[in-house]
Each structure stands twice: as structure tokens, then as C-alpha cells.
Amino acid sequence: MAKKKVTKKKTAKKAPTRKKVVKRRTPATKRKDTATKLNELAHAVADQVEDGKDPGVAIPTRALSNVSFDQKAGLIRMGDNAQRRSFFNLGQAKKFMQTMLVASGSNALIRQAKTTSIRDLFYHCKHTIAGTRENTFDEQSESDPIIEDLEVTLGSLREELGLFAEPKGAMVGPMTIVDNGDVIDLSKMGSGGWAVPSIVEDHVIQFKRGSAKFVLLIEKGAVWRRFSEDRFWEKHKCMIIHGGGQPPRGVRRLIWRMHNELKLPVYVLVDNDPWGYYIYSVVKQGSINLAFESQRMAIPDARFIGMSSYDMERFEIPKAVTINLNDQDIRRAREILNYPWFQKKQGRTYPWRNEINHMLKLGVKLELEALSNKDFSFITEHYLPRKLKDKQWLD
């Protein structure tokens, strides 16, 4: 599709009857763009039918072969390869139909000014084809990749289509936002915090005033709570946010927006284990699976503030609270060691290679909670303040 963008712009314009249905305060200009692109796609296919041609769409290839690391931008990027998916092809007919159904479902969603889960959309599109025993979809594992196809084909994030996954994560800090029309002071959210929704695009969330100087992403909710309870965000003027492990898209996208729109530096605080490095890596450069989204999710400037494999010595953490690396950890660490974005040279050293090799040499991993061995608030009162002060981070 990407190459055919110009074909049908005029016809597409009459499409959106959607304004009548908009119930709430969503300016939703981006969703309107997405609706326009969806209509272009539909009209292009309809034109092929009218012209007596085999209808089809060009879907950019989502595979490792079509992905590369953009050294300059510091992002994982998708290449230009695309494949035609057409109706009169026995191997593609079903997928073609499914693509049209998902596109149609997404369009219905935008016209109704609603959002829904990817599971909902699966059920929305699932039915038995009249006169047969064949279902349009049998499993959600069929519709999920089609959603990704549609994202890359249209150049729209799924959030712009109105699709989301299970929400996860919370945020507090000195900032006032508008969420779906409600003004929310994130410094007055008690112990629970504001639950970060899946869709945080600017038609839903707008940033208002605030005094935050940086964003701190914390791997785990339980550790985040320590920072919240100790009011770290107040003393250090920052937003604290967690995503319950690997941060979901909503959390990543929100941090991206705070970084790019509000120019806030981003610090990532994770366990010292290969999984922690990987979480940081995805926040920083994007994931290989979804390279397409990197440009609008990845934060190449994100800093790794901890835990570092050198922290054990720096902070005199007792051996008893470390955990031995298992075979899977070692395999994973070696894999990550070879990621192109961890090959950065600084002067004569490779700080990231050193970091990971040092963990391998010690043979142990270290969780954030291990710092509680010193004192419950050691992490908020000593560990992080010192690391920030001494600029002990990697990027």
C-alpha cells in the first residue's frame, strides 16, 4: 500500500460520517487520519474489483530480514520490503478476507468513536461463513498478526485504530494531565496512583502544567510503591512510573511522549539480570518483532540508572542476597551482549559490554528488592540519589 498512497484520495474524503457519533471530548484528529487511510485502502481494493483485476494489498514484510539497526537514530527500523496479499491466490485468499474484516472492524470502531481490546475485535470479526462450516477466524492468534499487518500497511499505531491490550502500570508525580476530559493532578493520587491506560495518544491524554525534571521508569510495581510511599517524586521532582515488568505499549508510549514533548530525560531502573537489560533495550531501541513501532515508541536517549553489576561492590551488598545465574540467564546475557546497540564505544572502553561481562564474571544476578537488606528505604534514600548525583548511568 505504501507505494500506492496517492491513488484515491478524493473518493476517500467523503467517508467520515463519524462526527455525528462522537460522544465525548476527543478531538481525535489522528484517528481521523487513520480513518482516511483505512478508506483509501478500501477504495483501492474496490477499484481493483471494478476494474476486473485480482484485488490485493501490499503488506510490508514483518520479519528479521526486513529489519535493521539505524546507528544514527539509535533505533531498530523496518525496511521497505513488502508482499502482495491477494484474493485469487489459494494460499492467500483467507488471509486477504481476514485483512478486510479487521480493516472493516477497525473502521466501525473509529466511526463509533470507541476503543476496544484486540480480543474484542477478534470476536467482532469472528463468524461462520454462510452456507459453510468455515469460520472467518478460529483463534485470536490469527487476528493479532493481521492487526500488525494493518498497522504497518497504514503506518498507524494500533492505538490510533482504537485497539488496546490489558492495561498495566501506574504513575504519580508533580504534573497535571487531562485524561479524556478529566483534569487529574498526579501529585494527589494517594498510594494507588493513576492507572496508565493502554491508549495514551494526545486525543486522550494531554499534558498540562508540571514541575517534573525527569521520568523514572521502575520495572516492578512493588518497588514503585516504595518510591511512591517515600514520596521520592516530590523530593526529586520527577514522574515515577511502572509497567508491572516489561512495560506495556501504553506505558512506553506515554514515556515517549513525555520525553519528546516535554523534553524530560528518562531513567530506567530494573533488576540486574538479563531480563532487566532486555527491558531497557526495548525501551531504548524498540523490539525486533515490532520494529515498525520503534519510531514512535523507542527512546534512544533513555538512560540505564541501575541496577548495575558494579553496584554490588559500590554499595557493599552482601553476597547472601544475590542469586546465581542459571543456564538460561547466561545464554540470554550472551545473546544481549551481541545486540548492535550494546557495542557502543566510549574512549577506549565498551561500557555496555563491560557491564554485561561483569555480571557474567560475577555469576550472580541482583534484584531491586535486595537493597531492602540494608534498609527498607535504602533504595530511595541512598541508592538512587547517589547514582543520580554521581551520574552513574549508562546510555
Place this chain on the structure above:
Amino acid sequence: MAKKKVTKKKTAKKAPTRKKVVKRRTPATKRKDTATKLNELAHAVADQVEDGKDPGVAIPTRALSNVSFDQKAGLIRMGDNAQRRSFFNLGQAKKFMQTMLVASGSNALIRQAKTTSIRDLFYHCKHTIAGTRENTFDEQSESDPIIEDLEVTLGSLREELGLFAEPKGAMVGPMTIVDNGDVIDLSKMGSGGWAVPSIVEDHVIQFKRGSAKFVLLIEKGAVWRRFSEDRFWEKHKCMIIHGGGQPPRGVRRLIWRMHNELKLPVYVLVDNDPWGYYIYSVVKQGSINLAFESQRMAIPDARFIGMSSYDMERFEIPKAVTINLNDQDIRRAREILNYPWFQKKQGRTYPWRNEINHMLKLGVKLELEALSNKDFSFITEHYLPRKLKDKQWLD
């Protein structure tokens, strides 16, 4: 311990130097009670040592053998059996030490007026015993059951000790609460909602004014979002809350408090599958594993509003969106069918047995999202309003 409650009240009183350390607005009377009980425990043990006796504590037995269903109260209850855990017993010495360490860690937490995760507490208590290679704890799987032991021994919930698990879940609705001193209007929480914290005891969360008439617990976050986006809570004057699957303790306890303190009826909306029945069952009667907490968590009056195995016919849901029961589902359903609290008779029928048997007869399960096949908002605009109006629930 329960039988020795009176022993040492006087000495215990001098303990709390904690008021000096309280930084925030927590009246924390309950935690003070817990601190008193912890001190009684410690003094009882110290007295045994001083008297030259084998120090030990009586821990109520947490096993199926010590659990029964209280028909009248509609709760799973713990019996009176207890076991002595003492120091001069080779098989118990380590556990006795661990019990003292966890008690001491919990006490430190209360004195500092802090809360922390159960993983944090594990690390806090973990160290290598001087002059040996023996650790006090090796895995969290050792400290977690000790926490439960301590809960039942003291008769305090872990939340009163200041311990929590990963937070999960969100809530919105027409109610204003105070969370850790912050006044929060839950009708103005945007699309994200208020993240329900793990500790919702009344020293943290207080209910203020509100116009909610009932509480709706929704199994999944993604479905909850549909209700939030459609502002179901506004039209139907209710609190909507989810716990991301099996609701965590914080969510259960918060619903319990709204039910008991605000007299709000509770409706549970889950998938129509054995797992959904089980979630309802835990909300209603408590779980067998943690029978002790039932009295302060279980809601015997909670109503099962859906999805029922009869809804497929009632709402003409197409066969294509159902999922066949697998062997595990069938096994699980039969198990649940025999739970004592599902044997209730109404007139001449057994509504719960009918419900579960009907699902087994149909041989399919049905997810909440399947209703999207009709329309994205079918669930909020037709399904639930009709079920509420027609009183189509089970209890």
C-alpha cells in the same frame, strides 16, 4: 498464641517509639494493634527463655483438615487446631528462627510507619548466619508461608503488618475517597482510572461522599475499559472495578469494605467458564488455602450476574464465538460442582448445579468479549442492563 493473649499486656505498652517516626497522615490504629500483638508474641518468647524453658509459639494449622464451610455465615472458616513450633526441636529450629525474623522485620516496618512487598521482606530477613555458610532464608518460598503463619497467629491480615504483593486493578465511579491523605474524585479519573493499591485498610483509604448504588467487579481489565469508556458507572450509578483476572487481595478487601461499610450490593461479572465460577467463588466464600482471611475478605452476599451458561440462548449468541470445553475445563467444572457452597436449594431446584451442569451439557465456554460479536457496546448497553433489570443473577 491465641490462648495466651493476656500474658504480657503491660510490658508491651512501652514498645511503640514509633510515633516519632510517623511521617504522614496515617492514624494507623490498626497497625498499632498489630504492633502490640507482635510485641506480646516477642515478650512471651523472651519470658520462656528467661524461665529456662524451650521457647516456642503456637501456630494455628493452615491445612484442609483445619478448614470447614460455615453454612450459616456462608464462609470458609479455619478451625482451632494449632501446632507448637519451638527452638529446641531439630525439625523446627530453623522455622522457629525464621518466624522470629519475619516478626522482627514486620515490627521494624510498623515502627518506621512503612509498608513493603513480601519480596522486600524476604530480602530484609535474608542473611548468612555469622561463622557459617547457612542462610536464614534461601528462597522467598520459605518466607511467604511464615508470613501466613504470622497472620493467623496474630489474627492480623498481612496488610496490617504492612506487607503487600504486586498491585493490580483499577476502579472508577461516583465516589470520593481519601487515599493516604489525598482527596480523589473517582468520577474524574479519565480513561485510566485509579489504580487500586495493595493496602486499602482504613488507615490508608477512607470513603467520603458518593452516589454509587452497587459495585460491579469485572474479571478483565480490557472489559472494564469498555464499561469505563461507555460511562456505564454514570448511567447506572455504580462503582466499576477490575482485578486483572483473579482479583488480588487489595481489590477483594476494598470491595469487602464497600459492601460492609457502605452497604453496597456486589455483582460479579466473569467469563462463562470454570475459572470464572472459581473467581466468583473466592470472592463470595474465600479460598481454602487462606481460610483465615475469609472473614475479612469474603462477601457471602455477592451476586453472580454473568456470564451464565444460559446467556447464549437468552441473548442469541452465535455458536461461532463459543469455545469448546477441554478436558481440564470439564475436570475443573466437576470439581466446582461439588463445592458445598454451590449446593444451595431454591424451591425444588439447585440453581448453581443447574448453571454448571448446563455449561457441561452445552460443552462450550463463552468469554465476555464474545458479546462484541453483536456490537462493541452490546455488553454495556443491552446485556448487563437487561440482566440487572430482570434480576437474572445467582447468589
